[in-house]
């Protein structure tokens with residue numbers, strides 16, 4: 321019988337498959353998509369967030385465990401499992417050597433608004449190259465890879481894995497790793513999770529930044545079979561993206577990164593949140609949700625010429641005008657309302673020393689909502705507007721896992737069913753987001769899940785304690 325069945329074809333699944341194979345298990349990997357679309361959301365990634373105590377090849381200065389943890393604590397508002405989070409953080413300090421062994425290459429941080437050279441290691445060629453390297457390595461190691469193979473359900477007996485079904489085909493294995501992503505591609509489920517707001521079905525205007533294959537089929541199936549659930553279905557990583565982006569797979573280039581350099585208004589031409597609250601990497605992932613609760617799930621990011629060249633240019637050019645009233649007319653905003661908003665903002669700006677790389681002293685006074693940093697009047701033509709929609713990256717509802725990545729049923733870990741990546745990301749991410757932690761979570765728990773699945777398949781003894789897992793995975 322097959323030792324380890326891995327379901328999914330993204331970063332977490334590939335890490336699990338490689339580790340299980342390296343541990344001596346026979347491994348089959350089932351990917352729902354055709355080969356051309358393999359890799360799920362992972363093909364869109366650019367970097368992972370890494371703990372390190374001193375400068376390393378592509379990482380500057382230090383990013384110690386405690387600072388990483390505090391950053392996570394802040395963005396999640398404490399809705400995170402500290403044990404699992406610290407586990408993933410520590411793993412991020414040791415995984416890169418293993419990644420390089422499997423063909424992943426790193427490059428210096430890209431410049432732009434994300435300020436990531438200290439905290440994040442960028443993949444040369446992006447996530448597509450990462451996934452291609454892992455697939456190549458998996459093929460070379462003899463992992464049996466099947467494309468166009470969507471698993472419909474699992475056969476579980478009291479939380480123990482017996483087989484997976486692809487249509488009527490029953491595939492048995494001694495252990496299984498589910499790494500099939502969240503349910504972000506499933507628009508019906510998103511609709512149900514987000515419900516109505518002011519009479520509008522909020523999710524009907526969402527765009528999906530990544531793959532169309534993460535339908536949450538196995539997440540739903542495991543929960544229906546009694547797996548413990550973690551996370552809120554309406555919590556997710558959602559950024560403000562260009563309203564002209566395609567429904568699926570628009571990827572990174574549709575993100576609009578100039579929010580902190582100007583103002584954002586809704587369809588009524590009113591501001592609704594502090595655009596300068598914190599550094600963009602810690603705040604960009606709240607803007608999808610903020611826009612989701614505006615009329616028509618639409619926002620408009622407005623900048624002037626002073627912002628140009630200070631942010632990653634989106635793929636679509638912004639609407640451009642030589643005057644603010646003209647800009648409002650071009651994007652269909654009420655000119656008077658828009659000018660009232662801009663005039664009030666401009667009059668409230670207290671400009672000190674503008675510096676986008678620090679939390680500077682340029683702020684507004686007497687304005688609601690305030691803009692607390694990088695506040696400069698919109699006064700230099702040409703002006704630009706980008707219409708925004710919520711771009712859903714991945715959902716946080718998942719199955720509960722432990723330090724061994726074992727899926728829990730009624731508070732007890734499964735002997736041979738493991739989960740990694742987005743399907744269990746909610747254990748670490750209750751809400752909010754920290755740039756690069758998605759790949760960290762998938763890599764850490766993917767590797768652990770692969771090691772543990774191989775152990776469950778090859779060794780009938782009691783599972784090893786956590787420290788053993790970490791040593792094996794290092």
Ligand SMILES: Cc1cc2nc3c(=O)[nH]c(=O)nc-3n(C[C@H](O)[C@H](O)[C@H](O)COP(=O)(O)OP(=O)(O)OC[C@H]3O[C@@H](n4cnc5c(N)ncnc54)[C@H](O)[C@@H]3O)c2cc1C
Pocket residue numbers: 327328329330331332333350351352353358359360361362363364365366367368369469470471472499500501502529530531533534535536537538570571572713714740741742743755756757758759760762
């Ligand atoms: C545009 C974009 C940019 C991003 N940038 C970054 C970044 O720079 N850094 C970062 O850390 N994170 C980033 N993320 C988030 C990141 O993609 C994820 O957190 C991480 O890659 C998820 O890995 P995963 O393996 O869990 O899921 P995925 O990579 O989505 O893989 C899930 C896989 O499961 C397969 N699948 C689904 N259902 C089934 C089924 N029933 N049967 C068989 N297979 C199935 C899918 O086809 C897919 O291959 C980004 C996401 C997007 C969309």
